[in-house]
Every structure is written in structure tokens, then in C-alpha cells.
Amino acid sequence: xxxxxxxxxxxxxxxxxxxxxxxxxxxxxxxxxxxxxxxxxxxxxxxxxxxxxxxxxxxxxxxxxxxxxxxxxxxxxxxxxxxxxxxxxxxxxxxxxxxxxxxxxxxxxxxxxxxxxxxxxxxxxxxxxxxxxxxxxxxxxxxxxxxxxxxxxxxxxxxxxxxxxxxxxxxxxxxxxxxxxxxxxxxxxxxxxxxxxxxxxxxxxxxxxxxxxxxxxxxxxxxxxxxxxxxxxxxxxxxxxxxxxxxxxxxxxxxxxxxxxxxxxxxxxxxxxxxxxxxxxxxxxxxxxxxxxxxxxxxxxxxxxxxxxxxxxxxxxxxxxxxxxxxxxxxxxxxxxxxxxxxxxxxxxxxxxxxxxxxxxxxxxxxxxxxxxxxxxxxxxxxxxxxxxxxxxxxxxxxxxxxxxxxxxxxxxxxxxxxxxxxxxxxxxxxxxxxxxxxxxxxxxxxxxxxxxxxxxxxxxxxxxxxxxxxxxxxxxxxxxxxxxxxxxxxxxxxxxxxxxxxxxxxxxxxxxxxxxxxxxxxxxxxxxxxxxxxxxxxxxxxxxxxxxxxxxxxxxxxxxxxxxxxxxxxxxxxxxxxxxxxxxxxxxxxxxxxxxxxxxxxxxxxxxxxxxxxxxxxxxxxxxxxxxxxxxxxxxxxxxxxxxxxxxxxxxxxxxxxxxxxxxxxxxxxxxxxxxxxxxxxxxxxxxxxxxxxxxxxxxxxxxxxxxxxxxxxxxxxxxxxxxxxxxxxxxxxxxxxxxxxxxxxxxxxxxxxxxxxxxxxxxxxxxxxxxxxxxxxxxxxxxxxxxxxxxxxxxxxxxxxxxxxxxxxxxxxxxxxxxxxxxxxxxxxxxxxxxxxxxxxxxxxxxxxxxxx
Numbered sequence: 133x134x135x136x137x138x139x140x141x142x143x144x145x146x147x148x149x150x151x152x153x154x155x156x157x158x159x160x161x162x163x164x165x166x167x168x169x170x171x172x173x174x175x176x177x178x179x180x181x182x183x184x185x186x187x188x189x190x191x192x193x194x195x196x197x198x199x200x201x202x203x204x205x206x207x208x209x210x211x212x213x214x215x216x217x218x219x220x221x222x223x224x225x226x227x228x229x230x231x232x233x234x235x236x237x238x239x240x241x242x243x244x245x246x247x248x249x250x251x252x253x254x255x256x257x258x259x260x261x262x263x264x265x266x267x268x269x270x271x272x273x274x275x276x277x278x279x280x281x282x283x284x285x286x287x288x289x290x291x292x293x294x295x296x297x298x299x300x301x302x303x304x305x306x307x308x309x310x311x312x313x314x315x316x317x318x319x320x321x322x323x324x325x326x327x328x329x330x331x332x333x334x335x336x337x338x339x340x341x342x343x344x345x346x347x348x349x350x351x352x353x354x355x356x357x358x359x360x361x362x363x364x365x366x367x368x369x370x371x372x373x374x375x376x377x378x379x380x381x382x383x384x385x386x387x388x389x390x391x392x393x394x395x396x397x398x399x400x401x402x403x404x405x406x407x408x409x410x411x412x413x414x415x416x417x418x419x420x421x422x423x424x425x426x427x428x429x430x431x432x433x434x435x436x437x438x439x440x441x442x443x444x445x446x447x448x449x450x451x452x453x454x455x456x457x458x459x460x461x462x463x464x465x466x467x468x469x470x471x472x473x474x475x476x477x478x479x480x481x482x483x484x485x486x487x488x489x490x491x492x493x494x495x496x497x498x499x500x501x502x503x504x505x506x507x508x509x510x511x512x513x514x515x516x517x518x519x520x521x522x523x524x525x526x527x528x529x530x531x532x533x534x535x536x537x538x539x540x541x542x543x544x545x546x547x548x549x550x551x552x553x554x555x556x557x558x559x560x561x562x563x564x565x566x567x568x569x570x571x572x573x574x575x576x577x578x579x580x581x582x583x584x585x586x587x588x589x590x591x592x593x594x595x596x597x598x599x600x601x602x603x604x605x606x607x608x609x610x611x612x613x614x615x616x617x618x619x620x621x622x623x624x625x626x627x628x629x630x631x632x633x634x635x636x637x638x639x640x641x642x643x644x645x646x647x648x649x650x651x652x653x654x655x656x657x658x659x660x661x662x663x664x665x666x667x668x669x670x671x672x673x674x675x676x677x678x679x680x681x682x683x684x685x686x687x688x689x690x691x692x693x694x695x696x697x698x699x700x701x702x703x704x705x706x707x708x709x710x711x712x713x714x715x716x717x718x719x720x721x722x723x724x725x726x727x728x729x730x731x732x733x734x735x736x737x738x739x740x741x742x743x744x745x746x747x748x749x750x751x752x753x754x755x756x757x758x759x760x761x762x763x764x765x766x767x768x769x770x771x772x773x774x775x776x777x778x779x780x781x782x783x784x785x786x787x788x789x790x791x792x793x794x795x796x797x798x799x800x801x802x803x804x805x806x807x808x809x810x811x812x813x814x815x816x817x818x819x820x821x822x823x824x825x826x827x828x829x830x831x832x833x834x835x836x837x838x839x840x841x842x843x844x845x846x847x848x849x850x851x852x853x854x855x856x857x858x859x860x861x862x863x864x865x866x867x868x869x870x871x872x873x874x875x876x877x878x879x880x881x882x883x884x885x886x887x888x889x890x891x892x893x894x895x896x897x898x899x900x901x902x903x904x905x906x907x908x909x910x911x912x913x914x915x916x917x918x919x920x921x922x923x924x925x926x927x928x929x930x931x932x933x934x935x936x937x938x939x940x941x942x943x944x945x946x947x948x949x950x951x952x953x954x955x956x957x958x959x960x961x962x963x964x965x966x967x968x969x970x971x972x973x974x975x976x977x978x979x980x981x982x983x984x985x986x987x
Contacts, residue, residue, distance in 0.1 A: 153193070154200050155184075155188035157200035157204070159173075161201060163586055164587075165576040169576050170320050170322055170324050170575035171576050172245070172246070172576060172578060173577075183248055187246060187360060191355065191356060207242055207352050215237050218770050219777060220237065220238035222238050222239070223236075238341065239630060240348060240349070241631050243585075243631065244631055244633065245590065246636065255512070259606050260604045260605075262510065265506060265510075267310065267311050267598070269505070270489070273285075273290065274303065275301075275302070289491060289497075293491060293541075294542070295451070295485065295486070295543070297458075299474065300483070310486060313336055314331065314596045315331065315596075316331050316332075317591050318512075318594055319574040324575075327572055329515060332593075333490055334449050337402045338405065338595075338611045339369070339405065340409035341611055343365070343369070345611065348632070361638070362635065362637075365609045368607035369412065371605060372445075372481075373391070375598055375600050376445060378600040379443065381442075383477055392416045392417075393406060393410040393445045394419070395407075395410075396420075398759070398763055403765070415445065416661070416766075418432060418666075420448070420452075422666050423466045424467075425471065426438065428471055432662055432664055433664060434665060435917050436663075443478065443479040444479070445481045449487065452465050453465040453466065454467060454469040457470045491541055491549065493517065493519040515572055520565075520566040520567060523563075535571045537571055538568055540566065549567075574589035574591055579614060588614040590612050590631070591613055613629070614628060616628070616629075663827040669976075670763045671828070671830050672831060672973075673756070674757065674831055675830075675831040675833070676835060679834075681757060682808070683716070684753060685750060686870070690709070690868060691709055691726075691737060694726070704853045705853075707727060707853045707855070711852075716845075718741075720736060734797075738800060741787060742783070750783070751783065754779055761773050769817070769821065772821065829912050829916055832908070840902070843869060843900060843905065847892065847955075865888070886942060889950060890939060896934065902935035902936075903935040906934070913926050917976075926968065926975070929971065937954075941953075
């Protein structure tokens with residue numbers, strides 16, 4: 133339990149009546165920072181610093197009689213709820229054995245990091261200067277290489293670094309831009325001065341999280357956000373998009389350039405921000421498998437064919453980008469991408485080959501390089517750095533190692549650089565591989581935690597973005613990360629947390645929005661949203677899994693209610709239900725049927741419901757739904773995606789039971805009822821809240837195919853078991869078809885097989901009847917992309933009209949003849965639906981070798 137700070141931390145206590153309650157709470161509940169560090173909250177006298185005084189003064193009086201501390205605690209809960217509702221995650225991976233792996237909610241603290249104008253001005257100037265210098269360094273090192281010839285940069289730092297790409301030597305990118313965005317990790321030292329800790333040049337992460345952090349925290353403190361005149365950040369995102377689009381125009385040949393955001397995929401640490409950023413910028417989110425290179429040009433595989441790509445905003449590190457010329461084991465990249473970049477047919481943001489600039493050893497040589505290339509001294513200092521490959525530097529650093537860190541010069545274990553103990557580094561064996569850096573005690577940022585303000589070590593990531601004229605602009609904000617302890621890492625991967633970063637201004641606040649200039653008719657015509665083949669396939673399976681899960685839930689409920697009913701069902705009905713449950717995967721093969729042992733059958737069903745490893749269980753299908761939706765994050769609303777995720781979580785939690793025990797009927801039935809309601813909400817979202825583009829049509833086709841397979845199997849099983857000769861069998865089949873109310877209203881007390889055939893097979897107005905499903909399937913297939921010949925080939929697998937059976941053809945037939953006709957039809961349509969699913973996959977989700985369908 134933290135100790136209450138002494139009264140010395142409140143020098144204004146005597147005037148407490150004039151101090152805002154929020155200021156008193158912030159200062160009075162603040163634990164003292166350690167000596168020898170900069171306290172962002174309070175000055176040396178213990179008084180709140182000026183921006184925090186202004187922040188506290190802008191907070192409204194808490195409603196509902198809460199004190200300030202309770203109000204802040206309530207806001208912390210609201211932030212956590214917002215993170216949960218929006219599905220903001222950060223994928224964390226443990227050791228090689230997988231310990232600690234998983235997707236975790238993004239960690240965001242309530243209080244922002246406040247940076248005054250006087251502090252921001254030198255940061256902005258220093259970051260711009262360093263970004264310009266990095267651009268010049270790349271131009272030289274992939275061009276004349278004066279820095280190497282003049283001895284300003286040791287060749288080993290390039291030649292031994294895997295991020296130095298010899299194939300890119302001499303390549304001149306469009307507009308001369310190799311870097312579009314650069315990130316700098318900054319920390320404030322004990323004297324209040326800002327220092328450069330690291331720089332990121334490949335595909336700097338965090339922009340999506342920066343945006344979401346701002347949206348969440350600014351809504352928590354709207355008055356403070358307005359009164360402190362916090363600079364907006366939207367214009368920086370617009371600039372990034374504009375610059376990439378301007379460069380892409382030079383390779384688009386007069387066409388509207390197509391931009392994409394390249395991600396490693398759902399298992400990337402920062403996949404959420406990739407999807408969030410792609411949606412915000414309005415560009416397709418693609419994986420390496422979505423792209424292909426033909427004739428030194430990059431194309432997006434879409435359901436319409438191959439669509440040219442002119443600009444790639446990449447979040448994939450260099451060495452994974454091309455398995456042909458870089459890492460041959462990469463399944464994330466695009467074969468031939470390096471050749472396309474060399475040919476100048478695609479703009480890469482950032483250009484391939486900048487990773488070596490992230491080495492900590494580079495920092496030791498940048499002051500001299502800056503003087504050579506710009507004639508200026510660096511305004512933003514970096515940590516003192518000694519590259520051990522220089523004997524003199526290594527000898528100098530050894531004189532006092534207590535206040536220094538030993539870092540790897542080159543990437544280790546997938547990380548840009550790793551900190552090692554000197555005894556483990558073995559510097560003498562390979563001096564080039566090690567770099568010594570001065571140790572900096574980071575400033576302490578205030579964190580509100582359970583009623584206390586706790587100081588934590590903080591580092592700010594600041595982003596510089598290029599424009600098309602060769603100038604750099606700094607995003608007025610960034611992502612502040614804090615560690616849990618003094619010697620902890622500020623990496624989110626290692627348990628850090630984040631703060632929104634507020635840059636204050638004395639001048640006008642930038643009111644720019646992401647809305648660009650007014651579009652013209654030609655612009656509208658050229659901006660249709662492509663549906664990649666992978667996206668189309670995931671949407672197709674999203675529809676199939678949704679329908680399949682809904683059918684499983686309905687079948688499980690019907691089975692359990694039958695077991696729990698007072699009256700025994702006829703043996704034929706129990707046989708039909710047993711067969712269906714086994715074929716659907718609700719019960720394992722070989723289990724005694726309902727007629728043989730209802731108790732054993734029920735236990736087998738209970739055992740399988742929550743088994744996520746069983747490829748046919750409800751839990752497995754819910755997991756498959758979530759995985760498909762994860763790959764569609766940029767296309768689904770937060771509510772839609774959150775509902776898909778919540779279904780699995782709530783269903784699994786509802787069936788929790790002690791080890792070696794099974795859930796009870798009292799647990800299972802409410803869980804199934806709740807899941808049925810959630811699935812109905814998902815159906816509504818898919819039906820009424822998605823744009824009717826080709827992706828939605830593929831989702832709908834997938835769902836309808838799965839429905840046709842399911843209803844055909846149900847009717848066939850009941851007919852095969854001769855279970856429709858009783859009221860119980862008819863009622864149960866109607867329940868599985870979700871058609872009880874319509875049947876009773878239309879046919880009253882009649883239980884005729886002909887009436888069943890009319891409603892469940894021939895009625896095109898019934899969305900679960902054969903004819904109703906087929907009518908919609910024909911409509912949606914007829915609107916799929918491609919040529920008419922391809923669509924007709926798909927339609928040929930279905931009856932040309934109705935269900936392939938007419939009421940007139942059953943005139944005069946007895947129940948036996950009707951049953952035989954229905955049985956043959958059900959088996960035929962089930963087989964045709966399975967074939968149709970395969971043909972849709974072949975037509976839209978794969979591009980055959982040698983096929984060149986360009987659009």
C-alpha cells in the first residue's frame with residue numbers, strides 16, 4: 133500500500149481553498165518521484181508544473197457527489213471499457229515454447245503526457261533535422277557513397293547489417309523519396325533536456341494506436357483538451373497519404389493510383405493498428421499473399437482479377453518482404469517485390485533497405501555526418517555512443533562501464549538491438565557486433581492508479597512525415613510509453629503501457645480534418661474499393677461459419693429439449709436426430725443413439741459443445757468465426773467485430789465447470805439461448821449494415837450455400853428415418869427450419885407431408901425453404917464479378933427455377949412417392965451446393981498459375 137506523501141509536496145496547502153479540487157487531488161495523491169530524475173508532474177518545490185495546473189483547472193466538478201479521486205477511477209474504467217468495446221489489442225508472444233503468447237487488450241493510461249510549446253519547439257526542429265539527415269544518408273549510401281569513401285561511416289556497419297540491401301544500390305525512387313515516415317524515440321533526462329534514444333526507419337509502428345489513444349483520452353477530458361489548446365494530429369495522416377499518392381502518380385501512367393497497406397497479418401504484434409490505420413486512411417489492408425508481381429509490376433489479387441498497385445505503405449520489415457531475394461523462408465512477403473522496386477514501377481513507403489539506420493552504432497557517427505552533409509550540428513542530441521569496432525572507442529568506453537549499456541550492433545532474435553550484460557556480450561571476440569551507449573534515467577510521467585498518482589519512466593515516440601517537396605513535418609503528438617519499473621522496458625511487448633501525448637500551443641489550433649479537397653466525377657469513378665481474393669474468401673467463410681454455427685445451435689437446443697421432454701419421442705424421430713447430431717459433429721461417431729441411451733448421448737453432446745479443438749463443435753466454429761473476422765478488421769464495424777469476439781468468450785465462460793466434470797443442462801440451455809440471440813444480431817449486422825459490394829455478395833453466397841447444405845441434410849435425415857409420420861417429427865423438423873409459426877398459421881392442424889413440401893421446399897418466400905434459398909443464390913451469383921460465361925457456369929449447378937420440383941408434379945402422389953421425390957431432391961441439392969462452394973473458391977479465391985486476369 134503506497135504511503136501518503138508528506139505535506140512538503142503541497143506548498144500551496146495554506147491556500148487550499150483557492151486550489152482546484154483536481155489540482156489538490158493530483159498533487160496530494162502523487163507519490164514522490166525518485167531523486168535524480170525529471171518529474172513531469174511537479175517541479176523541485178513539489179508544485180504542479182504549469183500545464184498540469186491548467187489541466188486540473190479545466191476539469192469539471194465531478195457529478196453525482198463523487199470526489200475527484202473517485203471520478204478519475206471511474207474514468208479509468210471507462211477507458212478500459214472503450215478499449216474492450218473497440219477491440220483494441222496488442223499481440224504478445226512469449227518464448228520459443230509459446231509461453232505468454234496471446235492477444236491482449238491494449239494498455240492505455242488515463243492521464244496524458246503534456247508537452248509545453250517551449251519544450252516542443254526544440255523537439256520539432258531536432259526531429260526535422262534528423263529526418264532530413266537520414267534521407268540524405270540513404271541517398272548517399274545507395275548512390276555515390278561519399279560517407280564510406282571519406283571514412284565517416286565504417287563499411288562494417290553496412291556490409292554486416294542484414295538491412296543493407298546491395299540490390300538497391302543505384303535505384304532512384306520516385307520523387308527521390310526513400311523515407312516517407314520516420315519515428316524517433318525520445319526521453320527527457322534529469323536536467324529536463326530531451327535525448328534521442330532510438331530511431332525507426334523501416335515501417336515505424338504506432339500510428340494507429342496514436343490515433344485511437346487520442347480519440348479515447350480527448351473524450352475523457354474534452355474541457356481540458358480545448359482549454360489547453362492541444363494540437364490536432366489529423367493533418368499528419370492526410371499528409372502521409374497525400375505524399376504517397378503524389379509519388380504513386382509518377383508510376384501510375386495517368387490512372388488513379390492504387391495504394392495498399394501491407395501487413396504481416398493477424399499474428400503481427402500490432403495488427404490492430406494496421407487494420408485501424410488502413411480504415412482511417414481509406415486504403416485496402418493486404419497481406420503478402422494478396423499481391424503478385426507480373427512483368428516487374430505489382431498487382432492486387434481481387435475477385436475481379438489482377439488490379440495494379442502503385443504505392444505500398446508497408447508495415448512489414450525489410451527482410452520478410454521478398455522470399456526470392458531476401459529471406460527464402462518468408463511466407464509473408466511478395467516474390468519479385470524487390471525487382472519491381474528496382475524497376476521503379478511501385479512506390480514503397482518506406483523504401484526497402486533502410487533498416488541498417490536503426491542500428492544503435494549509427495548514432496555515434498551522425499554528428500560528423502551531419503556536418504558533412506548539411507554543414508550543421510545536430511540540435512537534438514543522442515545518447516553517448518561508442519561502437520566497439522573502433523578500438524579507440526572501445527578502450528574509451530571501458531574506463532567507466534557502470535553507467536553504460538551494452539547493445540548488439542546488429543539485429544538479434546528479430547529485434548533491432550538487444551541489451552546484454554557485459555559478461556554475456558563477449559565483446560573481445562567480435563567487437564563489431566557490440567555498441568556501448570550511455571545510460572539515461574528517463575523522466576517520470578504521472579500515472580493514475582487506484583487513487584494514487586504513480587511516477588513511471590516514460591519515453592515518447594515522435595513521428596516525422598515527408599511531403600512531396602522534400603520537406604519534413606512532425607506529427608504534433610506521438611505515443612508515450614511507460615514501463616512498470618526503473619529497469620523495465622518501455623516496450624509494449626514487455627509489459628509497458630501507453631499515454632496519449634498532448635502537444636500544447638500558444639497559437640491557433642490546427643482544425644484540419646481528414647477530408648481532402650472536393651472530388652470530381654472522374655475521381656469518384658476511379659475510387660471503387662477493391663475486394664482482394666483473400667478478403668473475399670474470408671467473407672465467404674464468415675458467411676458459412678455464421679450459418680453453420682446458427683444451425684448447430686438450433687440442432688443442439690432441439691436435441692436437448694427432446695431429451696428433457698416429459699413424453700418420449702417416437703423412435704424414428706430419435707434416430708433422425710441422433711444421425712443429424714453425429715453428422716453435424718455435435719456428438720462423436722459410435723456414441724449410443726438417443727433411443728439406445730439418451731443419458732449417454734446427452735453427456736457426449738455436453739462434452740463436445742465447448743471443445744475448441746473439435747473441428748465440428750460449436751466452440752470450434754465460434755473460434756473460426758473470430759479468426760475470419762480478425763482478418764477482416766478493416767471492413768467490419770467495431771460492433772460487428774466485437775460481437776463475434778464476445779460470442780466465443782461468453783459461450784466458453786458459460787460452460788465453465790470443475791475439471792473432470794461436464795456442464796449441466798441448467799448451464800447449457802441458457803448459453804445456447806444467449807448464443808442464438810447473439811447470432812441473430814450478427815445476421816442483422818451482415819444483412820443490413822454492410823455495403824452491397826462484391827465482398828458482401830460473397831459473404832451472402834457463402835451463407836446461402838451453407839444453408840442449402842444444412843436444410844437439405846436435415847430433410848434427408850428425417851425422410852431416411854421415416855420420422856415425418858408423427859406430429860413430433862413434423863414439429864421438430866419445422867423447428868430446425870425455423871418455420872413453426874408460418875406452418876401453423878398457413879395449415880392450422882394439418883400435418884400433411886405435402887404441406888411440409890410446400891412450405892419447406894417449394895415456397896420461394898420462405899428464406900429457409902429450398903426454393904427461397906435457391907432464389908437468393910441465383911440473384912447474388914448473377915451479380916458476382918467476372919464475365920457472364922463464368923457466372924452462367926456457376927448458375928448451371930442450380931435448378932433454373934424454383935427448387936427443381938413443382939407442386940404440380942406431386943399431384944396425385946401418395947406420401948411414399950412424395951417422400952421419395954423429396955429425398956432425391958435433398959440429396960441432389962446438397963451435393964450440388966458442395967460442388968458450388970468449390971467452384972466459387974476456384975473462380976474467385978485462387979489465381980491459377982499462368983492466368984493473367986488484369987483489370
